[in-house]
Structures are given as structure tokens and as C-alpha cells.
Amino acid sequence: xxxxxxxxxxxxxxxxxxxxxxxxxxxxxxxxxxxxxxxxxxxxxxxxxxxxxxxxxxxxxxxxxxxxxxxxxxxxxxxxxxxxxxxxxxxxxxxxxxxxxxxxxxxxxxxxxxxxxxxxxxxxxxxxxxxxxxxxxxxxxxxxxxxxxxxxxxxxxx
Amino acid sequence: xxxxxxxxxxxxxxxxxxxxxxxxxxxxxxxxxxxxxxxxxxxxxxxxxxxxxxxxxxxxxxxxxxxxxxxxxxxxxxxxxxxxxxxxxxxxxxxxxxxxxxxxxxxxxxxxxxxxxxxxxxxxxxxxxxxxxxxxxxxxxxxxxxxxxxxxxxxxxxxxxxxxxxxxxxxxxxxxxxxxxxxxxxxxxxxxxxxxxxxxxxxxxxxxxxxxxxxxxxxxxxxxxxxxxxxxxxxxxxxxxxxxxxxxxxxxxxxxxxxxxxxxxxxxxxxxxxxxxxxxxxxxxxxxxxxxxxxxxxxxxxxxxxxxxxxxxxxxxxxxxxxxxxxxxxxxxxxxxxxxxxxxxxxxxxxxxxxxxxxxxxxxxxxxxxxxxxxxxxxxxxxxxxxxxxxxxxxxxxxxxxxxxxxxxxxxxxxxxxxxxxxxxxxxxxxxxxxxxxxxxxxxxxxxxxxxxxxxxxxxxxxxxxxxxxxxxxxxxxxxxxxxxxxxxxxxxxxxxxxxxxxxxxxxxxxxxxxxxxxxxxxxxxxxxxxxxxxxxxxxxxxxxxxxxxxxxxxxxxxxxxxxxxxxxxxxxxxxxxxxxxxxxxxxxxxxxxxxxxxxxxxxxxxxxxxxxxxxxxxxxxxxxxxxxxxxxxxxxxxxxxxxxxxxxxxxxxxxxxxxxxxxxxxxxxxxxxxxxxxxxxxxxxxxxxxxxxxxxxxxxxxxxxxxxxxxxxxxxxxx
Ligand code: FES
Ligand code: FES
Numbered sequence: 001x002x003x004x005x006x007x008x009x010x011x012x013x014x015x016x017x018x019x020x021x022x023x024x025x026x027x028x029x030x031x032x033x034x035x036x037x038x039x040x041x042x043x044x045x046x047x048x049x050x051x052x053x054x055x056x057x058x059x060x061x062x063x064x065x066x067x068x069x070x071x072x073x074x075x076x077x078x079x080x081x082x083x084x085x086x087x088x089x090x091x092x093x094x095x096x097x098x099x100x101x102x103x104x105x106x107x108x109x110x111x112x113x114x115x116x117x118x119x120x121x122x123x124x125x126x127x128x129x130x131x132x133x134x135x136x137x138x139x140x141x142x143x144x145x146x147x148x149x150x151x152x153x154x155x156x157x158x
Numbered sequence: 159x160x161x162x163x164x165x166x167x168x169x170x171x172x173x174x175x176x177x178x179x180x181x182x183x184x185x186x187x188x189x190x191x192x193x194x195x196x197x198x199x200x201x202x203x204x205x206x207x208x209x210x211x212x213x214x215x216x217x218x219x220x221x222x223x224x225x226x227x228x229x230x231x232x233x234x235x236x237x238x239x240x241x242x243x244x245x246x247x248x249x250x251x252x253x254x255x256x257x258x259x260x261x262x263x264x265x266x267x268x269x270x271x272x273x274x275x276x277x278x279x280x281x282x283x284x285x286x287x288x289x290x291x292x293x294x295x296x297x298x299x300x301x302x303x304x305x306x307x308x309x310x311x312x313x314x315x316x317x318x319x320x321x322x323x324x325x326x327x328x329x330x331x332x333x334x335x336x337x338x339x340x341x342x343x344x345x346x347x348x349x350x351x352x353x354x355x356x357x358x359x360x361x362x363x364x365x366x367x368x369x370x371x372x373x374x375x376x377x378x379x380x381x382x383x384x385x386x387x388x389x390x391x392x393x394x395x396x397x398x399x400x401x402x403x404x405x406x407x408x409x410x411x412x413x414x415x416x417x418x419x420x421x422x423x424x425x426x427x428x429x430x431x432x433x434x435x436x437x438x439x440x441x442x443x444x445x446x447x448x449x450x451x452x453x454x455x456x457x458x459x460x461x462x463x464x465x466x467x468x469x470x471x472x473x474x475x476x477x478x479x480x481x482x483x484x485x486x487x488x489x490x491x492x493x494x495x496x497x498x499x500x501x502x503x504x505x506x507x508x509x510x511x512x513x514x515x516x517x518x519x520x521x522x523x524x525x526x527x528x529x530x531x532x533x534x535x536x537x538x539x540x541x542x543x544x545x546x547x548x549x550x551x552x553x554x555x556x557x558x559x560x561x562x563x564x565x566x567x568x569x570x571x572x573x574x575x576x577x578x579x580x581x582x583x584x585x586x587x588x589x590x591x592x593x594x595x596x597x598x599x600x601x602x603x604x605x606x607x608x609x610x611x612x613x614x615x616x617x618x619x620x621x622x623x624x625x626x627x628x629x630x631x632x633x634x635x636x637x638x639x640x641x642x643x644x645x646x647x648x649x650x651x652x653x654x655x656x657x658x659x660x661x662x663x664x665x666x667x668x669x670x671x672x673x674x675x676x677x678x679x680x681x682x683x684x685x686x687x688x689x690x691x692x693x694x695x696x697x698x699x700x701x702x703x704x705x706x707x708x709x710x711x712x713x714x715x716x717x718x719x720x721x722x723x724x725x726x727x728x729x730x731x732x733x734x735x736x737x738x739x740x741x742x743x744x745x746x747x748x749x750x751x752x753x754x755x756x757x758x759x760x761x762x763x764x765x766x767x768x769x770x771x772x773x774x775x776x777x778x779x780x781x782x783x784x785x786x787x788x789x790x791x792x793x794x795x796x797x798x799x800x801x802x803x804x805x806x807x808x809x810x811x812x813x814x815x816x817x818x819x820x821x822x823x824x825x826x827x828x829x830x831x832x833x834x835x836x837x838x839x840x841x842x843x844x845x846x847x848x849x850x851x852x853x854x855x856x857x858x859x860x861x862x863x864x865x866x867x868x869x870x871x872x873x874x875x876x877x878x
Contacts, residue, residue: 015425016398023427027373032365033358035548037499038580039430042810045499073358086356093348093777096785097219098355099362099500099548124819131810133499133549134219135788136781137821154823157749157761 002062006031007075017063022046024062025072033073033102037131044130045099047106048072054110056129073102081112081147088147096134104130108144117148120156199252200274201230203282207315209236209302212246214253215263216520217351218550219785220839221778222263224350226271228774232342233275233335235299236314243350248522248542256544258520259555259657261740261837264774268835269334276332282314285321337772346777351546363518363545366505368573372401373426376562376576377419377433378586381445381803382652386417389438394421397435399428401572406565412619412654414561415532416586422570426577445803448652450493450592453800456649457594457615461488465613465645468630472641477609481600485680487673489597490864491665492797494590495805495813496658500548501583504563507573508533513540517560518547525557532561533568551789552626552657556588581808588656589798589805591617591627593665597673599639605681607692610639612670617655618648624655631666632738634708635674637700638692652803659789660840663739667844668851668865671735675852676861685734685852686716703738707768707831711745712736714766714829719747729753730761731857735848742841743768743829746787748822750853756869756876758854760822763787767842770835773828783842784824790846792816794867 002013006029013019013028025031025048037045039058046057049071076082085105088094095101104127111118111126118126123144132140142152202210211230217223227243246253255266283297286304289312290296296307305311337343354361379386391403401422408416419436423429478484505516513533519525522542530537547554563576578586593616600609614629629646636642658664678688690712693705715721715734724732729751736745749762765783773779792815798805807813847865855861860875 019425020427023425027425027427030367031358032360032362032367035362035499036364036501036577038810040580040809040811043499077357089356090348090352093346093352093781095349095352095355096221096781097499097547097549098349098351099498101355102358105356127818131499131815131817133497133551133789133815135785135792135816135821137788137816137818138784138824139781141818141821157823 002066004062004066004070005068006070007072013062015062018061020058021048021060021062021065021070022057025057031072031074035099035102037100042131043100044107045103047103047130049106049110052110052113054107073106076105076109079109081109084147085109085112085143088143092139092143092146094136094139094143096136100130100132104132104140108140108147111144112148117150118144120154200271201234201278203278203314203318205315205318207302207313208242209234209240209314210242210244212244214246214256214267216256216258216522216544216547216550217245218258218518218520218547218554220258220263220782221349221775222258224347225774225778226263226267227350228342228347229268229271230275232340233272234279236302238342238347240302245544248526248544250523256522258550259552261742261840263837265741265836272334273329273332276334277327277329280327280332281321281324282317284324285317286312289320343774344772344776347775348777361546362500362548363516364500364503364548364577366516366545366575368505368507371505371573371575372422372424372570373429374563374566374570374574374576375421375426375429375433375579376566377421377436377438378416378582379440379442380585381440381442382654383412383416383444384440384442384803386419387439387441389419389436391419391436393435394432397428397432399423399425400432402570403432404569406569409532413556413558414528415558415565418562420566420569422566422574426575430579442803444652448800448803450800453592453649453651454490454594460615460647460649461594461596461613465647467643468646469636469642469644471636471643474609474611474641474643477641478598478600478611481608482603483601483680484598485676486596486598487676487863489595489669489672491593491668492865493592493653493800494658494793494796495584495587495798495807496551496553497583497810497813497815498547498549498551498553501578501580502553502559503575503577504559505573505575506563506567508564508568511535511539513564514543515540515560515564516543516545517557518545518554519557519560520547520550520552520554521557525560528557528561529564533564551659552661553587555657558586580810584808584813585805587805588625588654590658590661590664591624591655593627593629595629595669597669599673599677601677601681605683607635607639607677608641610635610642612643613645613647615647615649617651617653619651623648624651626657626661627655628662629666631662631670632703633666633670634693634703634705634738635670637703638695653800659786660739660843663737663844664790664793664847667735667737668847671737671845671848672851672863675733675735675848675855684722686712686721689736702741707743707833708736708738708745710829710831711743711766711768714827715745715747715764718766718825718827719764721747724749729857731853731855733849733852733854733856735845735852737845739844740841741769741836742838744842744845746845746849748846748849748853750850750857752854752857752872756872758867758869758872759820760791760850763822763824763846763849765824765842766827766829768829768831769838769841770831770833772835774835779828779838780826782838783826786840786842787824787846788816788821790843791822791850794847794850794865797866
């Protein structure tokens with residue numbers, strides 16, 4: 001039995017130590033917000049927070065996060081940063097297919113927790129690991145700035 | 159896709175609680191005596207005033223779950239906030255052609271869905287008119303209420319039950335709104351599913367769960383179409399979490415079930431991990447000789463010989479001989495994968511002959527037919543539920559995953575969710591076909607193109623051009639050049655090919671519009687002015703192509719981008735291209751930076767597009783253009799390489815997609831024209847590729863005629 005703390009609640013799972021957190025969330029716990037995209041830490045669709053840090057759940061073994069605080073998209077609305085991001089995402093109509101967006105919001109959430117007013121370079125660095133196949137990047141960038149009460153203009157190439 | 163001639167029948171009926179339910183039925187235009195049996199139900203108005211509108215077409219990120227209901231709500235005169243949108247069931251008899259492809263959703267539904275809304279509104283006015291014994295002319299509607307000139311008014315809910323008993327109007331008698339009075343169409347509305355998406359709610363195909371469901375992977379041959387010779391299953395069966403392991407036989411249909419080994423487990427991960435215990439033996443002989451490098455060599459030998467003439471106008475060889483200046487260039491584009499971020503997946507439950515499927519698909523009805531054929535059951539016993547798709551791009555026009563899931567569920571005896579690994583997804587796509595082109599053109603003394611000859615080499619399955627692998631695009635050369643010829647040669651392949659966002663155009667625009675840039679420079683003319691001059695030629699319109707609309711977007715984008723006037727830093731360049739596809743006219747200008755080592759980055763893209771007289775949802779429309787442009791740029795760095803009949807790229811590490819730091823600033827302007835509104839998922843994509851390549855040439859002098867456009871190719875072209 002592996003004991004995890006997910007979104008504040010203790011959960012115990014009958015899976016081996018090397019079972020990926022992503023599939024524990026999706027298949028064992030029925031929490032579908034965290035998405036599968038690549039399985040090799042290349043796309044960011046599976047991003048969750050472990051003790052506040054953005055990690056890729058597809059390559060995170062449950063045994064390595066026993067006792068850590070795990071936060072998923074399902075609990076993002078419980079934090080001021082999470083609600084600010086979600087409403088910015090809606091305000092700017094970021095979503096196209098939407099499949100990557102949970103992972104994008106998780107990466108953005110970890111960024112804002114560490115840097116309350118990220119500039120373009122900081123956004124590039126924090127978000128580079130999250131693929132959006134629909135390429136909603138322009139609006140993701142603007143939404144992160146809106147959520148952090150900054151002007152939305154992209155200043156990289158002026 | 160079948161396009162039967164169909165007629166629209168408005169239909170009405172009472173819902174369970176006395177609601178007004180209006181819709182329309184589609185049926186084949188003949189025979190006249192078959193009455194529509196099913197109740198159309200696009201819109202229902204409940205007696206408590208709830209307005210529910212059903213979105214007929216699959217939502218793959220193109221926004222139709224929002225934009226199509228907007229058309230109904232507009233004519234119904236109801237506030238958008240009051241509309242509840244639901245996904246319609248798959249039922250073409252009631253909802254017409256329910257697919258997502260070809261940027262056709264708005265094109266096909268713009269008038270029909272407005273008529274549905276107008277009919278429902280008419281019924282409500284009719285109910286009020288009867289209640290007050292007044293004529294229709296004494297009423298107006300607004301914000302979900304019917305108002306009489308006396309000042310009396312009724313909420314739609316109050317009239318719904320009475321309206322549901324009335325006769326429908328003749329659709330032809332309905333007067334649709336003057337666009338100047340629109341209050342929903344043409345206004346920005348946010349995606350109806352977005353609040354659920356940002357909270358992580360389980361609405362995608364891959365999120366489907368059923369009671370007692372098991373998880374499946376399906377292991378197919380690494381080589382396209384290879385048959386399974388044998389496989390020992392016991393070792394995989396003994397792994398943790400495994401419920402069953404079995405083999406299935408393919409049915410010889412490239413679009414359906416292939417030979418494979420199904421692993422059923424209590425979690426997808428257990429099934430995936432157990433793959434390592436399989437050592438299947440495949441008959442891979444079929445793949446021998448199917449290599450990207452061999453294809454390329456063969457293409458070049460075919461280009462040296464005459465091909466099959468597809469189009470010919472005038473005597474192109476004579477015109478070339480007489481030209482003041484002649485240019486020849488070879489261009490090439492590679493195979494590409496779709497790489498939807500949500501891997502292919504499908505959930506299936508089979509009980510006896512009855513089959514239920516939940517899938518992210520672009521063609522639910524074709525999927526239903528495929529499942530029926532695969533299992534040998536009647537199509538009527540198959541139900542396909544459309545789930546939100548995490549991207550489509552044409553991949554989900556195919557339903558191979560449905561045939562697999564249904565077959566696996568039947569064999570397993572329990573409902574199963576099949577999920578492809580990313581590696582499965584790259585190995586079993588219907589790829590955008592590679593193609594190889596030799597272009598020759600002549601310029602007269604005034605710098606006008608007097609001859610244009612194109613020879614394209616593409617792929618064949620049997621004697622037919624492979625799916626979506628045609629080389630006849632929408633370039634305007636043949637219209638504006640007095641002598642032209644298009645030839646085609648074919649290479650047999652086993653690689654499955656298919657439609658990728660803006661099919662054919664996504665490769666051909668690069669080939670044609672880069673060459674057009676070469677011609678402009680050879681003629682010593684500005685590339686925008688050169689195109690405008692060609693498009694002013696009297697013969698340049700024709701068929702569905704209107705040269706004036708293309709000129710207008712070119713002029714608009716030149717203005718918007720400050721073309722030929724912008725001051726550029728060292729290493730930067732600007733390029734332009736235009737293309738007509740999916741009924742849309744797009745001209746795009748790109749500003750790019752090329753570093754000394756050949757690495758390039760697109761800094762800005764300016765887009766001007768004309769898709770007709772009305773943009774239904776501007777906020778979402780701009781999103782489609784932003785996405786299409788970045789999708790096109792991203793595709794310029796990627797390729798699928800075929801070796802011995804297999805794709806060698808296995809995941810995103812080998813197939814780069816655009817990421818945040820590379821995302822340019824995209825500026826979008828819609829140029830309005832008088833034409834009927836058309837779709838937007840695709841036509842903004844094709845011109846961006848040549849605009850980037852032309853900008854790279856402007857920045858550093860490197861003319862790269864082969865995709866992917868790598869730094870190495872830029873350096874090689876720079877060296878000459
Ligand atoms: S699924 Fe984990 S990074 Fe792609
Ligand atoms: S919105 Fe489709 S992948 Fe990001």
C-alpha cells in the first residue's frame with residue numbers, strides 16, 4: 001500500500017512503488033483532469049504540483065512522492081492563484097481543443113507561486129515544457145500576465 | 159464522405175414535459191412519399207423557459223460547439239446566457255452531415271441553422287397570436303419574450319406548450335434577420351465547454367469511464383500492414399494487473415482492424431507495461447524497400463521523365479523556349495504526423511449484437527458503419543457517442559481505433575477503454591504524404607510569367623493516388639499564365655496517408671508560393687506587387703476563385719505589416735505569400751530572424767483573410783487563425799521518416815512541435831466581402847509556410863526548397 005496526500009486528502013493505493021502517478025490519478029483514483037500526452041516528460045499534459053513544484057506525473061513514481069503534498073487541476077480553484085488563472089483563461093478564451101490546458105494552468109500556477117509578476121523570458125522558461133498542439137501560446141502568455149495583473153503585450157520582439 | 163442530395167424538413171413536436179421542440183430532418187431528396195419519421199430536435203424550449211440548443215458537429219477545438227448554436231440563438235431572439243448547449247447524438251437523419259472536416263461546418267449550416275431558430279421563433283409568435291387573437295404583425299420578439307403592441311408580453315416558456323401543438327411554417331416563408339440587427343452572430347462568445355476544461359472535468363474521449371470497465375492496449379506491427387505470424391502470450395498474462403491477453407486478426411482494410419495483440423488490464427499502465435513481455439513475430443517483408451531515401455531517389459528519376467498530364471493550357475515548351483528568362487527549381491515536402499495531443503482512444507461496450515461506442519471522432523457516422531462492418535452487425539445496433547476531442551487536424555476522420563475497441567470489447571466480454579500510447583500514435587497515423595516537385599517557368603521581357611510547368615511526384619496505393627496525396631492544388635498560376643502544364647508521377651507505397659489540416663494545400667502552398675517569390679525576384683519586382691500584377695490579369699478569376707478577393711487580402715496585409723517600409727534589424731527579413739483553400743483567401747507576411755548558425759525564429763505574422771460576409775464568433779475566429787499559423791510554422795521543423803516500411807519517429811522528442819518560446823506574435827485582420835460565410839479551421843495555414851521560407855531568404859539569402867527547414871539546410875544554401 002502506498003499512501004499519498006492528494007489535494008489535501010490522504011489516499012492509499014494498492015499499486016507497486018514504480019507505478020506512475022499519472023495512471024494512479026486517472027485509473028485508480030478516477031481523477032481525469034491530469035492528462036496523458038506522451039508518457040516521457042515531453043509534453044506537459046500531465047503536469048501536477050508536488051510540494052508546490054510543477055512535475056510531470058507520467059514519469060513520477062508513486063513511491064517517490066509518498067508523504068509529499070500533491071496538487072492536481074481539480075484543486076486549483078481552491079487557491080487564489082488557481083482562480084486567477086482560470087478566470088484569465090476564460091476571459092481571454094484561451095481554450096481551443098483544451099486537452100493541454102490543465103497542464104498549462106498547472107505550470108503557470110507553479111510559476112506564479114514563485115514569481116508573482118513573470119516577464120516574457122520567465123514565461124518562456126516556465127512554459128516551454130508544455131506543448132499546445134492547437135498552439136494557443138499567444139493567449140496563454142497573455143492570460144498569465146492578466147492573472148498576474150500585468151499588461152498583456154508580448155514584449156519579446158520589440 | 160458521402161454527399162447525398164438532401165432536403166430540409168422542419169419538424170416539430172412536444173417534448174416530455176410539453177416543451178416546444180423544433181428541428182429539421184434531412185433525408186434524401188427522393189422519394190417524395192417517405193415522411194420524416196424522427197423528430198428533429200435542435201432546439202427545445204421548456205415550459206420553465208429553459209432553452210436548450212443541440213450542437214450537431216464534433217468539437218475538436220475548432221469551436222463549432224459554440225458557433226453553430228449561436229446561429230440558432232440569433233434567429234430565436236434569445237439571450238445567449240440563457241442558452242444551454244448540449245452535444246447532439248449521432249443521427250444524420252436528424253442532424254445532417256455530422257462531421258468535422260474541410261472547414262465545412264459554418265459553410266454548410268449558416269443558413270439552415272438560422273432557419274431552425276427562425277422557425278422556433280415563428281411558432282412562439284404564432285402561439286401568442288392565437289392566444290390574443292391578433293396577427294403576427296402586431297408582435298415582436300426580444301430577449302426570449304414575445305411582445306404585443308398593446309404592451310402585453312409572454313416569456314417563451316409560457317408559450318412553449320401551446321406552440322408545440324401548432325403547424326410549422328414553410329421554411330421558405332421564414333424571413334431571416336437583417337445582419338445589421340444581429341446581436342449574437344458577429345459578437346465574441348467564449349467556448350461553452352471552457353469553464354469545465356479549466357477545472358479539469360472529465361469531458362474528453364480519453365476521460366470516459368463505464369462501470370466494470372477494463373483498460374486495453376493494442377499492439378500492432380511496427381511495419382505498415384505486416385501480418386502477425388505468432389506470439390507467445392503467457393509471459394504477458396502473468397504480469398501484475400493483467401486480465402487477459404489475446405490476438406485479433408486484421409480484416410485487410412487499411413482504415414479498419416489490423417492484426418494485433420490486445421492486453422486487457424485493471425489499469426492502462428499495467429497493460430502498457432506488459433507489452434515488454436511480448437515478443438511477437440511479424441511478417442515484415444512487405445516493408446522492404448519502403449524508405450524515405452529510396453522514395454526520394456525514385457522521385458528524382460521520375461522527375462527527369464514525362465509524367466501523366468493532368469492539366470494543360472497552350473504550348474508550354476514553346477513558351478519556355480521563347481522566354482526572356484527561365485527558372486527551374488525542385489521542391490520537396492516530407493511525410494508528417496497529426497500528433498493530436500490526446501492520443502487516439504475509444505471506449506466500447508458490446509452486449510450481444512448491441513454495441514455502444516464513445517469516441518473523440520471527426521466522423522461519427524463513418525465510425526458507426528465501420529464498427530458494424532467489423533463486427534458483422536447491423537448499423538442500427540451500433541450507437542456512437544461523440545466525445546470532445548483533444549485535437550483532430552484530420553486524424554480523427556479515420557476511425558481505426560473504433561474498430562479496434564469494438565473488437566477488443568467483444569472478445570474481452572467487458573467494456574474496455576482502449577488508449578494508444580504516443581508511440582502507437584506516431585507508428586500508426588494516416589500521414590500527410592511527402593511529395594517532390596519540379597517547377598519550370600519563363601518570364602517575358604516585361605517580367606511577366608509567360609510559361610509555367612509543374613511536375614509533381616506523389617504516392618499511390620494500387621493504381622490510385624493515395625488518400626489525400628493529390629498534387630492538384632489551388633495555385634493561381636494556371637489561371638494567370640498563358641501557357642501552363644501540370645504533370646504527375648506516382649510511387650507505390652504502403653504508408654497509410656490521410657488528410658492533415660488544409661490537406662494538399664499545406665504542402666503545395668510552400669512549393670508554389672516560394673517559387674512565385676523566386677520569380678518575383680528574377681523579374682526584379684517586389685513580391686507583393688508582382689502577385690498583385692498577376693492577379694489583375696483579366697483571366698485570373700474563374701471557377702470558385704475570385705482574384706479580386708485575393709488582391710484585397712494582399713493589399714490589406716501589406717498595409718498592416720508595413721510591407722517594404724518596415725525597418726529591420728540585422729539578420730531579419732520579411733516574406734509574403736498568399737493562398738486560396740477551403741473557400742478562404744489568405745495573405746500573410748512574416749518577420750523572421752536568422753542567426754549566424756542558421757537557426758531561425760518567426761517574430762511576427764500578419765494575416766489578412768477573407769472568409770465572406772460574416773465572422774460568426776470573432777474571438778474564436780481569431781483563435782483559429784492564430785492556431786493555424788503557428789501549426790504551419792511548427793510543421794516546418796518536423797518530419798516523419800520511413801525506413802523499411804515503418805515510421806522511425808516515436809514521440810515528441812523526435813517530432814518537434816512549436817513551443818512557447820518559438821511562438822510568434824500573430825496579428826489577424828478579417829477583410830469582409832459579399833460572399834457567403836465559409837469556414838476557418840484550415841485556410842489560414844497554407845500561406846504561412848512559404849511566407850516563412852521567403853522571409854528566411856530575405857533575411858540571409860538562403861533559398862531552402864525542402865522541408866523541414868533546418869539550420870543545416872540554411873547553412874548549405876548560404877554556401878551556395
Ligand atoms: S504525458 Fe507527461 S509530459 Fe507528456
Ligand atoms: S488547446 Fe488543444 S492542445 Fe492546447
